[in-house]
Amino acid sequence: MAGQNVKEITDQNFEEEVLKSTEPVLVDFWAEWCMPCKMLAPTLEKIAADYVGKVKVGKVDTDANREISLKYGISAIPTVILFKNGQVAQKFVGLRPEKDFKAALDAPG
Numbered sequence: 839m840a841g842q843n844v845k846e847i848t849d850q851n852f853e854e855e856v857l858k859s860t861e862p863v864l865v866d867f868w869a870e871w872c873m874p875c876k877m878l879a880p881t882l883e884k885i886a887a888d889y890v891g892k893v894k895v896g897k898v899d900t901d902a903n904r905e906i907s908l909k910y911g912i913s914a915i916p917t918v919i920l921f922k923n924g925q926v927a928q929k930f931v932g933l934r935p936e937k938d939f940k941a942a943l944d945a946p947g
Contacts, residue, residue, distance in 0.1 A: 843886035
């Protein structure tokens with residue numbers, strides 16, 4: 839369910855795509871059956887398009903990638919985590935408006 843500018847992230851490529859990324863990465867932990875996750879998808883696709891070349895946006899299917907979901911304590915979805923330099927910079931739980939993500943992305947550091 840990843841879009842044009844949204845990468846599919848898995849247990850296998852998480853380290854390469856997220857932890858070793860030189861740019862900030864916004865990771866959406868979601869599931870196919872989750873309605874709020876589906877409602878959040880267009881917002882993340884817009885952010886991915888607006889921040890091309892500045893921020894990487896990816897999606898982790900929590901049903902298919904349990905290892906990474908457990909590692910980051912995902913207990914409710916959607917959960918979106920902003921990683922900067924391989925570290926968790928901010929965590930958003932539940933359906934959030936675009937401005938929340940943009941404020942975190944535009945913050946210095």
